[in-house]
Amino acid sequence: MKALRNLLDKQKPHFLKGGKFEKFRAAFDSVETLLYVPDKVTSKGAHIRDAVDMKRTMIVVFIALLPSLIFGMWNIGNNHFLSYGEAHGFWANFLYGLFKMLPIIIVTYGVGLGLEILFAQIRGHEVSEGFFVTGLLIPLIVPPEIPLWQLAIAVAFAVIFGKEVFGGSGMNILNPALLARAFLFFAYPGDISGDKVWIADKADAYSGATPLGDAMVGDFSRFTPDAALDMFMGFMPGSNGETSTLMVLLGGILLVATGIGNWRIILTVFAGGYVMGLLFNMWGANEYMNLPAHYHLVMGGFAFGAIYMATDPVTAAQTKKGMYIYGFLIGMVSILIRVFNPAYPEGVMLAILLMNVFAPLIDHYVIEANIKRRLKRLKLATK
Amino acid sequence: MSTVYKIKKGLDIKLLGEAEKTIVDLNAKRYAIKPPDFIGCFPKMLVKEGDKVKTGSPVFYDKYRDNIQFTSPVSGTILEIKRGAKRKLLEVVIESDGKGESVDFGSADVGTTDRDALIEILLKSGVWPVLRQRPYSTIAHPKDNPKAIFISAFDTAPLAPDFDLIVHGQGEAFQTGLDVLSKLTTGKVHLNIDDANTVSKVFLNSRNVEINHFSGPHPASNVSVHVSRIDPLNKGEVIWYLGAQEVLTIGKLFLTGKYDPARIIALTGSEVLKPRYYKTFIGARITNMVSGNISDSKCRYISGNVLTGEKIERDGFVRFYDSMVTIIPEGDNFEFFGWLSPGFNKFSFSGTFPSKLFPNKKYRLDTNINGGNRAFVMTGKLEKVFPFDIYPMQLIKAILVEDIDLMENLGIYEIEEEDFALCEVIDTSKTNIQEIVRNGLDLMRQEMS
Numbered sequence: 001m002k003a004l005r006n007l008l009d010k011q012k013p014h015f016l017k018g019g020k021f022e023k024f025r026a027a028f029d030s031v032e033t034l035l036y037v038p039d040k041v042t043s044k045g046a047h048i049r050d051a052v053d054m055k056r057t058m059i060v061v062f063i064a065l066l067p068s069l070i071f072g073m074w075n076i077g078n079n080h081f082l083s084y085g086e087a088h089g090f091w092a093n094f095l096y097g098l099f100k101m102l103p104i105i106i107v108t109y110g111v112g113l114g115l116e117i118l119f120a121q122i123r124g125h126e127v128s129e130g131f132f133v134t135g136l137l138i139p140l141i142v143p144p145e146i147p148l149w150q151l152a153i154a155v156a157f158a159v160i161f162g163k164e165v166f167g168g169s170g171m172n173i174l175n176p177a178l179l180a181r182a183f184l185f186f187a188y189p190g191d192i193s194g195d196k197v198w199i200a201d202k203a204d205a206y207s208g209a210t211p212l213g214d215a216m217v218g219d220f221s222r223f224t225p226d227a228a229l230d231m232f233m234g235f236m237p238g239s240n241g242e243t244s245t246l247m248v249l250l251g252g253i254l255l256v257a258t259g260i261g262n263w264r265i266i267l268t269v270f271a272g273g274y275v276m277g278l279l280f281n282m283w284g285a286n287e288y289m290n291l292p293a294h295y296h297l298v299m300g301g302f303a304f305g306a307i308y309m310a311t312d313p314v315t316a317a318q319t320k321k322g323m324y325i326y327g328f329l330i331g332m333v334s335i336l337i338r339v340f341n342p343a344y345p346e347g348v349m350l351a352i353l354l355m356n357v358f359a360p361l362i363d364h365y366v367i368e369a370n371i372k373r374r375l376k377r378l379k380l381a382t383k
Numbered sequence: 384m385s386t387v388y389k390i391k392k393g394l395d396i397k398l399l400g401e402a403e404k405t406i407v408d409l410n411a412k413r414y415a416i417k418p419p420d421f422i423g424c425f426p427k428m429l430v431k432e433g434d435k436v437k438t439g440s441p442v443f444y445d446k447y448r449d450n451i452q453f454t455s456p457v458s459g460t461i462l463e464i465k466r467g468a469k470r471k472l473l474e475v476v477i478e479s480d481g482k483g484e485s486v487d488f489g490s491a492d493v494g495t496t497d498r499d500a501l502i503e504i505l506l507k508s509g510v511w512p513v514l515r516q517r518p519y520s521t522i523a524h525p526k527d528n529p530k531a532i533f534i535s536a537f538d539t540a541p542l543a544p545d546f547d548l549i550v551h552g553q554g555e556a557f558q559t560g561l562d563v564l565s566k567l568t569t570g571k572v573h574l575n576i577d578d579a580n581t582v583s584k585v586f587l588n589s590r591n592v593e594i595n596h597f598s599g600p601h602p603a604s605n606v607s608v609h610v611s612r613i614d615p616l617n618k619g620e621v622i623w624y625l626g627a628q629e630v631l632t633i634g635k636l637f638l639t640g641k642y643d644p645a646r647i648i649a650l651t652g653s654e655v656l657k658p659r660y661y662k663t664f665i666g667a668r669i670t671n672m673v674s675g676n677i678s679d680s681k682c683r684y685i686s687g688n689v690l691t692g693e694k695i696e697r698d699g700f701v702r703f704y705d706s707m708v709t710i711i712p713e714g715d716n717f718e719f720f721g722w723l724s725p726g727f728n729k730f731s732f733s734g735t736f737p738s739k740l741f742p743n744k745k746y747r748l749d750t751n752i753n754g755g756n757r758a759f760v761m762t763g764k765l766e767k768v769f770p771f772d773i774y775p776m777q778l779i780k781a782i783l784v785e786d787i788d789l790m791e792n793l794g795i796y797e798i799e800e801e802d803f804a805l806c807e808v809i810d811t812s813k814t815n816i817q818e819i820v821r822n823g824l825d826l827m828r829q830e831m832s
Contacts, residue, residue, distance in 0.1 A: 005717060033755055037721030041714050041750040045800075045817035046807045047689045048396070048711065051729035051736055053754025055722035057761060057811055060735050126755045170758025170812070258734035262763060318762040319774065367777055371792040378617040 008032055026121035033126065058132040060258050061308075064251035065136050065241070068304070071234060072241035073097030076144045079199045079237050083206035097144075100200045101240060104139040107148045111155040112138075119164045130169030130176075131159065137177035137308060140241025141301060141349075142184065143192055144200040150188050154180040174356045175315045178305075178349050185349070193345065198237035210238050212300045212338065212345040220287050223295060231298040242304035245297070252307040261311045264320065265327040269306035272331020273297055280339055288339050296335050305334070305348035315356040319366040326362055330355045387578050388612045390599030392770040394732055394805050396541045397745045398689065398711075399653040402660055404548055406647060409663035409671050414456050415474045415700035416442055416666050421512060423521045423828060426453070426472045434461045439486035439508055439642035442475055451522055454509025456644040456665040458484040474700065490640035493562045501563055505633070508642045512703070513629035514567075516621050517610060518796040519828045523623045531570040531614050533624040534561075536586050537577035539601035540688040544649035544707050546627045547583035548660065553631055554585045560634030565591045568623070575609045586627075601690075602770065607802045611771055616797050628706055648701055652685075652710035653747040654678045663701075669708055670698045677710060683750050685709040690804035691817070714751025722754070729753075732768070732809040752813050761811040768805035773798060775806055779816060782823030787830055790823055800824065 014021045015028035032038075033055070042049060077093030077100075112131045120127040138155060158180035163172040184192045191197055195209035202208045211231060214222055230236065234244025242248065255261025277293025284290050296302060310316060310330050317326035330351045337347025344350060418426040425446035430436060436455040444452040457479040465474040488508045491500070502525050505511040514523040523529070536546050550557055565572045571593050576586050578596035587594070595613060597603045606624045610616050628646055635643040644665040650672045651658045657676055661667075669684065685692035686702045689709050693702060701708060718724075726736045730746045738744060765775040773794040781789040800817040807816040 005719075036717040036719055037751070037753060038755060039715045039717045040752045040755075041683075042752055043694075044815045046804050047683060047685055047692065047694070047709075047750050048730075048748040048808060049752050049754075049813065050733065050809045050811075051726060051731040051753050052733040052809075052811055053722060053813065054757050054760065054811055055754065056731075056735050057733070059723060126757070128757060130760065168758060170760040259764075260733070260735070260761075313762040314760055316762075318776065320763075320766070323763070363777075367774055367793070370772065370774060370794075373772070374617075374792065374794055377615060381617045381620070 004035070008035070023121065026117045026125075026127055030117060030120075030127040054129040055132075057260055058129045060260055061133045061255065062136060064254040064261075065133070065140065065308070067247040067250045068140060068241040068244065069101075069136070070094070071244045071247040072140060073101055075234060075238075075243055076100050076200050076240065078235070079208075080201055083199050083203040083208065085203075096200075100144050101139060103148060104142065104144075104146065104151060104240070105136070107151050108138045108155050109135040111152045112159050115156060115159045115164070119168065123168070125168070128169035130163070134158075134177045138180050141177065141181050141239045141304065143197040144240055145191070145197045146184070147188075147191055150184060150191060154183040154187070157183045170314055172314055173360075174353055175309050175312045178309055178353055178356075181349055182353060198239075208237050210300065210345070211236060211295075215288055215291065215299075215338075216342065216345040218287065220291070223291060228292075228295055228298055231295070239301060242301040245303040248303040248307055252303075255307065255311070261307060262313070262316070262323060264323040265311045265316055266306055268324050268327030269310050269331040269334075270297060270303075272328035272333075273302060273306075273335050274331070275328075276332040276335035280335070296338070300338075300346045301348050302334060305352055306331070309348075309352050310355075315359060317359040317362045317366075319363050321369075322359070322362040322366045326355055326359050329358075387596040387598060388609075390597060390603040390608060390612075390770050392767055393539075393600035393602055394768045394809070395539065395600045396689075396730065396748075396808070397743065398541045398651075399745045399747050400651050400655050400658050400710075401542055402544060402649040402651045402658040402707075404545065404660070406548070406660040406662050409648070409661040409667055411479070411663050411667040411669075411671055413462065413476055413478055413668040413700075414459075414664060414666040415476045415668070416453055416456070417474050417700065417702060418443065418453075418472045420703040421445075421453075421522055422519065423825075424451075428464065428472070428475075430461050430475075432461050432464055435459075436461060436477060437484045437486050438644070439488065441509065442477075443472070445522075448522075448524070450506050450525060451511055452506065452509055453512060454486075454642055456642075458482050476700075485641040485643075488636065488640050488642070491637055493559060493566070493637050498566050501566055501637075504636065505563075508636055510632055510636050510642060513625050513632055514623050515625065515704075516623050517606065517616055517799065518621075519824055520799050521828070524621075527621050527623075529568050529570065529621050529623040531610075531622050532564050532568050532572045533606050533609050533613075533622060534564075534572070534574045534592075534627065534630060535604050535606055535609065535624070536574055536627045537581055537597075537604050538688075538706070539577075539599075539604040540690055541601070542649075542651035542707065542709055543604070543688060544647070544651075544660065546706075547581060547586070549647045549706065550583060550585045550627055550631065552585075553634075554588070556631045556634035556638060557585050557627070558589060558591075558634065559637050560630035560632070561589055561592050563633050563637060564625075564630070570614075573609065573613055575604075575613075577604070599770075602802055602805065605799075605802055607798050608770055611797060618791060618796055626704065626706065629704075646701075646706065648672075648705070649707040650676070650710075651707055652689075654680060654682045654710045654712055665703060666700050668698060668700050669695070672708065673697060673710065681713045681715070682710050683713050685711070689748075690808065691801045712747065712749040714749030714753075716751070718751075733764075733811070754811075754813050756814065757812040759812050759814070764809060764811070765806040768809060769802070771798060771802070775803065778823075779803075779814075779819055782819050782826075785823075785826060787827065790827060795823055795827055 077096030162176040162179040199208040280289040333351035334347040426443040459480040578598035
């Protein structure tokens with residue numbers, strides 16, 4: 001370890017201002033801070049600081065995503081072989097999925113981190129860890145057959161226009177991972193919707209529709225009473241990592257236990273979705289509306305969105321009351337889009353992006369209420 | 384009659400090195416008054432190096448409020464007047480001659496002396512600066528009539544000294560101090576004590592004051608917390624506040640007619656071999672506490688606690704308002720994959736370290752920032768250690784953009800930088816929040832005056 005530290009210390013001057021590799025400072029910096037927690041000490045304010053930093057926070061989210069990632073890889077393999085009428089063991093399914101997903105993950109990280117380092121260099125900042133998680137979220141919410149060049153463009157779009165133009169991680173208005181998906185959705189709809197894309201290298205005759213796809217075209221034959229459990233477990237085609245509600249919940253438990261994911265938002269998104277489902281049940285104008293409300297919670301990316309996307313601390317509402325409103329509306333709008341909008345089978349992505357835009361407004365009114373309380377107290381005091 | 388106020392939000396950081404309950408004499412040779420301890424004070428010197436002073440002899444005064452003067456805590460010689468950049472006055476060092484000669488200000492019967500005369504004596508003797516005001520934490524203005532006076536008789540900060548021990552046997556001086564204070568305000572004098580731990584008769588038998596009980600984690604002992612619960616501060620209002628040892632100084636002034644700057648200072652921290660209490664005077668040099676009493680590691684010497692204290696040198700001086708010195712290891716070393724290690728010995732308010740499972744564990748924490756500076760990403764966290772009806776993140780941002788109206792609306796008058804200390808500790812983005820808040824308060828003070 002000493003040798004490595006010595007090597008870094010020896011090379012460091014070359015990367016600092018005036019050194020011969022000055023242009024690669026941000027890249028060197030990202031490697032150094034990855035290997036070593038810096039030796040910087042407190043100079044102002046509190047003398048001790050919490051052990052948590054952005055890297056620690058992000059690695060926990062990363063770990064929380066692993067169940068979904070591993071299950072997703074297995075599921076890709078499983079669905080692929082099922083479409084040919086074959087059944088294989090865990091490892092065969094998993095390895096098939098692994099080789100399908102690796103290029104997607106590599107392209108996402110390559111493009112995203114490359115841009116992050118570039119911007120950090122230009123701005124003279126340290127490289128932010130924000131993309132550490134975004135880079136894993138994006139592969140989990142795209143179909144297994146996503147063309148890599150499209151993915152690369154979407155990631156670049158999300159990083160540059162979703163984040164860096166606002167000033168980088170922490171300044172963005174929209175969730176970058178969902179923005180990448182939205183970009184794909186509107187730019188290349190043929191490759192991210194329909195019934196062809198959800199199973200990797202599928203046999204032609206086999207139907208590859210997702211439950212949401214079926215529901216949208218009015219085919220409710222698969223929604224048998226025990227299908228909900230299947231959907232909860234996630235044995236169905238879909239985006240790479242979102243199909244299993246169970247795995248998503250496992251990650252969710254870790255996020256809530258560590259205090260990184262906000263339980264208020266998670267709970268209210270689910271509540272909002274469920275209440276909207278019940279409202280539709282009462283209305284009951286068509287078969288989709290009559291679908292028992294709990295199906296909505298286990299279908300599609302609802303749970304994944306609720307736990308990993310809606311809770312993004314940068315783009316969510318930041319006041320307690322605001323969080324309740326924000327989460328509840330995401331849940332409701334998701335189901336509203338699902339049931340009412342013929343063009344979009346899944347509404348979570350758009351609901352979250354929409355509420356991302358409204359989050360500052362919600363917070364504004366919550367804070368105004370605080371200000372009014374203070375002014376009222378002042379009035380009473382001066383009377 | 385007393386009320387118990389329960390503080391729910393906050394955090395007790397448990398550190399190693401609590402002071403044993405024994406008091407020894409420090410016998411410091413040198414003392415210093417440090418003008419930077421007094422916010423907004425522009426010192427004008429009244430003495431030169433080499434001048435002889437007695438306890439209570441004026442040393443400097445505030446240029447803009449010239450009736451506020453600062454007097455020597457010991458008798459002896461002015462040894463050094465230390466200035467920094469732009470000739471800013473940093474320290475006036477006084478070498479004690481051990482004779483203990485004092486200026487006599489004449490003892491006065493508190494009951495029959497009127498308010499103006501009391502203030503006059505406090506000002507002349509240099510005791511006045513123990514009274515500070517909110518907002519801004521500047522020294523109280525003699526012309527103001529505060530709506531209340533707050534005394535915090537306990538401290539919930541990490542390794543904080545035990546005030547029961549400090550005031551032990553000084554009931555008379557304490558009560559006299561309270562009697563003086565009650566004449567300085569038309570409002571109430573609030574003596575705020577720890578509901579569970581304060582047992583000293585000196586506090587519990589106090590008369591002429593309202594005794595309020597507080598319970599809960601730090602910052603339950605902060606003045607802003609007490610004010611927010613008892614009598615919230617509105618725009619344009621002023622309260623005064625002081626600590627228990629400072630009440631004693633006021634009391635003794637009127638009992639004896641002399642400025643008695645005696646202080647008991649707790650020496651604490653994981654690097655101290657024998658953490659205990661020292662009897663000395665305001666502004667004592669810490670050399671005698673620390674020599675031969677510190678572990679071998681490279682250390683940070685702090686006057687005050689780890690949250691709000693100030694870094695001082697190994698031969699530095701205790702600040703005017705501090706009752707403790709803390710010594711912790713410096714953390715200027717690289718840690719290999721530190722962010723990835725399980726970290727059983729690392730303290731974190733977040734749940735990302737297993738140490739969270741052992742809430743009673745005591746830590747040896749160093750001064751490493753534990754990460755790099757980032758933008759605010761983890762929102763909604765600061766609120767958990769901030770027991771006010773104020774949005775901390777929004778207020779910080781309002782300060783950063785220097786929006787005076789917004790700062791005022793979001794409640795900047797009700798808080799002080801120390802109230803943000805815990806926010807600063809737990810902040811994932813490693814922002815120096817207390818510095819930002821101080822800048823905001825300074826800006827408000829300039830704009831409003």
